[in-house]
Amino acid sequence: xxxxxxxxxxYLFIVVVAVNSTLLTxxxxxxxxxxxxxWTSFTVFSISQTLMLAVGATYYLTFTGVPGTATYxxxxxxxxxxxxxxxxxxxGYPYDFIVTPIWLPSAMLLDLAYWAxxxxxxxxxxxxxxxxxxxxxxFNMVNLITVADPLETAFKYPRPTLxxxxxxxxxxxxxxxxxxxxxxxxxxxxxSVTFTALGCKLNTWTYRWMAA
Numbered sequence: 001x002x003x004x005x006x007x008x009x010x011y012l013f014i015v016v017v018a019v020n021s022t023l024l025t026x027x028x029x030x031x032x033x034x035x036x037x038x039w040t041s042f043t044v045f046s047i048s049q050t051l052m053l054a055v056g057a058t059y060y061l062t063f064t065g066v067p068g069t070a071t072y073x074x075x076x077x078x079x080x081x082x083x084x085x086x087x088x089x090x091x092g093y094p095y096d097f098i099v100t101p102i103w104l105p106s107a108m109l110l111d112l113a114y115w116a117x118x119x120x121x122x123x124x125x126x127x128x129x130x131x132x133x134x135x136x137x138x139f140n141m142v143n144l145i146t147v148a149d150p151l152e153t154a155f156k157y158p159r160p161t162l163x164x165x166x167x168x169x170x171x172x173x174x175x176x177x178x179x180x181x182x183x184x185x186x187x188x189x190x191x192s193v194t195f196t197a198l199g200c201k202l203n204t205w206t207y208r209w210m211a212a
Contacts, residue, residue, distance in 0.1 A: 006207075013206060014060050018073060021052035022080035030099060039180035042144070045101075046137040046184035051195050053077065053103050054132050057110055058124065058199025063206075067115035074107030102139040106132045110196075121200055129196035133188030141181045 025048060056077070057070035078100065085098045109131040110124070117123035 010063055010206060014056075014063070014073075017056045017059060018076045019080065021056045022077050022084070025049045025052050025077075025101060026081060026084050042137070042141070042180040043184045043187070046140060046180075047187055047191060049101050049103070049140070050106075050133050050136050050188045050192050053106060053136065054110070054129060054192050054195035055199040055202065057107050058128070058196045059202045061110065061114060062121065062124075062200050062203045065119060067111045067119075070107045070110040070114070071104060074103040077103050099144060102143045103136070105139050106136045109135055125193060125196045125200060129193035130189045132196070133190070133192030134185045137181050137184030137188060 025045070053074060057073040060073045061067075061070045063069075081100050085100055088098050089095055110128040113128035113131055114120075114124045117127065
């Protein structure tokens with residue numbers, strides 16, 4: 001009974017983490033809606049996506065101990081997001097403008113780090129974390145480049161839910177604008193190590209809570 005109780009609790013936690021990860025990053029692909037602030041948004045969203053993917057995927061991966069689980073978790077987030085993006089399409093936005101963040105390649109690298117180091121948690125945290133942080137902004141920028149006429153489309157289809165205080169007054173320039181991928185990847189490489197460690201710790205905390 002206790003074994004099944006633990007398993008069910010873990011699966012429940014995984015579903016909750018996966019759903020919340022997706023909800024928190026659901027609009028993270030829509031950098032271009034913020035027009036003048038697009039690259040700043042890209043950098044900030046890259047870090048938020050890295051956080052949700054690294055924590056959830058690591059938690060799930062260390063729970064099962066099976067390489068490939070992180071990729072499966074990334075797939076869950078992707079499918080949830082596809083469904084949510086269908087709402088944008090229903091509102092009349094063109095299909096080639098609905099950007100879905102790419103999590104799968106980064107999740108695959110996390111699995112690879114775990115497998116290649118023979119399931120060493122510390123190596124997973126260090127190598128896997130860095131790989132996720134570096135790769136996610138890169139893959140998402142490649143994804144964003146495929147959008148057809150982004151600026152023109154953004155002006156034609158303004159984001160209806162953008163609150164007044166988020167509306168830019170003038171174009172934002174500076175270091176964010178110069179290299180959003182480099183800044184996102186640099187910050188992600190450092191922060192993702194902490195995010196991945198948190199995913200491992202979450203697993204430990206869950207076991208302790210259930211064993212009490």
